[in-house]
Amino acid sequence: MKVRTNLFIISTQQYVTSESSTLFITFNKQVVMISWGDITQLLFMSADELGWGRLTNKDIMDIGCGDGSRSTKAIIDVFPTVQRVIAMDSDSENISEDLGNTCPSKVFYMKADILDSSTLAGYEGTMFAIFSDFCFNDFDDHETAFRNVYDLLTPGGSAAIRFPLKIPIYDWIKEVYAKWRPGVTPWAPRTQLENLSVHYYRQMFNRLGFTVRRCETCDLHLKIGTYANLKRSLAGCEEWSSVIRPELLFLFNEDAYARSLKYCSVSPAGICSMKVETLLAFLIKPNDQRYKI
Numbered sequence: 001m002k003v004r005t006n007l008f009i010i011s012t013q014q015y016v017t018s019e020s021s022t023l024f025i026t027f028n029k030q031v032v033m034i035s036w037g038d039i040t041q042l043l044f045m046s047a048d049e050l051g052w053g054r055l056t057n058k059d060i061m062d063i064g065c066g067d068g069s070r071s072t073k074a075i076i077d078v079f080p081t082v083q084r085v086i087a088m089d090s091d092s093e094n095i096s097e098d099l100g101n102t103c104p105s106k107v108f109y110m111k112a113d114i115l116d117s118s119t120l121a122g123y124e125g126t127m128f129a130i131f132s133d134f135c136f137n138d139f140d141d142h143e144t145a146f147r148n149v150y151d152l153l154t155p156g157g158s159a160a161i162r163f164p165l166k167i168p169i170y171d172w173i174k175e176v177y178a179k180w181r182p183g184v185t186p187w188a189p190r191t192q193l194e195n196l197s198v199h200y201y202r203q204m205f206n207r208l209g210f211t212v213r214r215c216e217t218c219d220l221h222l223k224i225g226t227y228a229n230l231k232r233s234l235a236g237c238e239e240w241s242s243v244i245r246p247e248l249l250f251l252f253n254e255d256a257y258a259r260s261l262k263y264c265s266v267s268p269a270g271i272c273s274m275k276v277e278t279l280l281a282f283l284i285k286p287n288d289q290r291y292k293i
């Protein structure tokens, strides 16, 4: 039997402008806070290498914008003279009205699925720049997603896309399941289960017709917070309390927590972090439109 765990990575309510931005990992409604490297750094690097300049009077699409408080907000901060930010997400509940109110003339929200070209109708060939951070995580079919990115771009336009390939938390969950729910396989994304190499992605990008400016793996150290937080989150996790006998819950919690130590490192200040391997791709749609598929 295969089950999908209620593990989500969602963006935070507030954007942290200093050295880190914050993410939450939730186990059902229990939240573990994670922070990662500054997104603005990635935007500056994209602008530099892809010739975005300041995006003055240009449009950019933020695919999988979440509630907009992180990536969309960062785009507005880094490119204040941008014409429009099309903040796109497949889940309209994620989209934050607050952000639209803060910058109503620049941010246009759009409910669409990057895996379904019919939801992108009217935007084909219109985007000068596309940005996407931590959205392509769970896709089984990256080729369709990247083909749709290609189709959205205007000739000469470019995309900066980062997504995790390996998140140790899935290995930890697998180990916990093996002990506490033998016979049940927790869901994990395809990137976690298969070793999809940089070479695999580079070939895919070439096949789709992109000029590849950058295609590489890059490690991020996501801060999870204190172990006490992690333990509390596990203890309150409905996912487990509904399947583990109440008298075993304490033991389960101690065991799951102990197993998590293997997948994290702890700073002298007691903050644990997890190394996440991401794929970073800078892709250009050539002006000559050599579309191959």
Ligand SMILES: C[S@@+](CC[C@H](N)C(=O)[O-])C[C@H]1O[C@@H](n2cnc3c(N)ncnc32)[C@H](O)[C@@H]1O
Residues within 6 Å of the ligand: 009, 010, 011, 012, 063, 064, 065, 066, 067, 068, 069, 070, 071, 072, 088, 089, 090, 091, 094, 112, 113, 114, 115, 132, 133, 134, 135
């Ligand atoms: C980690 S979250 C938000 C990341 C956001 N870029 C940020 O920096 O905060 C990923 C988002 O991708 C969205 N998403 C997942 N699959 C999608 C798809 N097929 N098309 C568009 N958005 C998608 C989810 O709804 C979620 O809001």
